[in-house]
Amino acid sequence: MDLREKPGKVQNFLELMLRIRLIAVVVMVIVTVTVLAKSWDFLVGLPIAASEGLGMWLAGIDNVQGFWTSSQYLAVAALAGLVMFIVFGGARAGIASVVSAALLGGALMVMGGSEDLALPMYGILALFSLLLLLFAKLSVACVLFPFALAWLFLCAILTAIPWPAEEPMNLVWGVQSAFGFASAMAFAVVAGKHLGAGAPQNGAIVKAAKQLFVPVIVGALLLEAAITIDMLGKANVIYGILRYLLFVVWFFVFLVPVSSFAPWERLRAGSRRVEMKDKKKTSKK
Known part of the structure; x- marks a missing residue:
């Protein structure tokens, strides 16, 4: 009798994505290069517009009440996402998510809508993440460079789709990023x-x-719902659903499989740790 736990549908799906990860890489390269060949302005335009929109939004907030009024749905969705990261992934996952989101928001604020900073900042990110990937024995180093590449792919997809309102979409891109x-x-x-x-x-x-x-699926859904209500209006629900599906596919079909090419093995413990329920010694040497 086989007492081993059978893998569920989610695990089977993720394992399948790892098996066909080369297809994901090819699709990413073709789509990104095609969009870049037609127009590489999105690489500069989206961050610049998002930083300008963020600055204007922050400038219009006078107090905590104003912040809550202008972003109550988004704030609740972000808090719910953080709680899910902590519950499902642990405290370190929650801390990593907060620090990462804060760093990206800080980068947009530093950019301040300057056209001269967008490409250099992305170049620094790509170079720094590549150096970490090659030399640093850190788990985040194995994902940072794949994220930089996959992020270009996501931006290319978002740019290729005609959206109903250009100005709010810049902040939408910032939230999604x-x-x-x-x-x-x-x-x-x-x-x-x-x-x-x-x-x-x-x-x-x-x-x-x-x-x-669950945190990614539900968190992305809550954020898209908040974005649609706060920024784009209920009339654009269909676009919110499309963005949500694109994000989920991007994360699990492209980012996760592509990150598996990183040198994760150097982080693996030399031997599998065995958790002892009873810490008392069972035998004396």
Whole structure:
């Protein structure tokens, strides 16, 4: 009698995505290069417009009441997402998500709508993440560079689709990027935890993605609902559904499989740790 736990549908799906990860890479490269060949302005335009929109939004807030009035749905969705990251991924996943979102928001504020900073900042991110990938023995280093590449792909998709309102979409892009970065870093620390416990590379990646499946799925849904209500209006629900589906597919079909090419094995413990329920010694040497 086989007493082993059978993998569920989510695990089977994630394992399948790892098996066909080369297809994901090819699709990413083709789509991104095609959009870049037609117009690479989105690489500069989206961050600049988002930083300008963020600055204008912050300038219009005088107090806490004003902040709550202008972003109550978004704030509740973000808080709910943080709670889910902590519940499903642990405290480190929650901390990683908050720090990541804050860093991206800070980068947009530093940019301040300057056209001269967008490309250099992205270049610094790409170079820094590549150096970390090659030399740093950190779980976030294994996801940061794949995220930078996958982020270009997501931007290319969002740029290729005609949206109903251009100006609000800039802030929408900023919110999506922040949640995507937060989800990626939370995934990195959870996968690193499994590797530290001795799990094999693909097993750790699948476990981490499965562990964060609910936070990413539900968190993205809450954020898209908040964005639609706060920024775009209920008339654009269909576009919110489309953005939501694009984000979920991007994360689980592209980002997670592509990140599996990183050198995760160097983070794996030399031998699998065994958790002892009874810490007392059972035998004396």
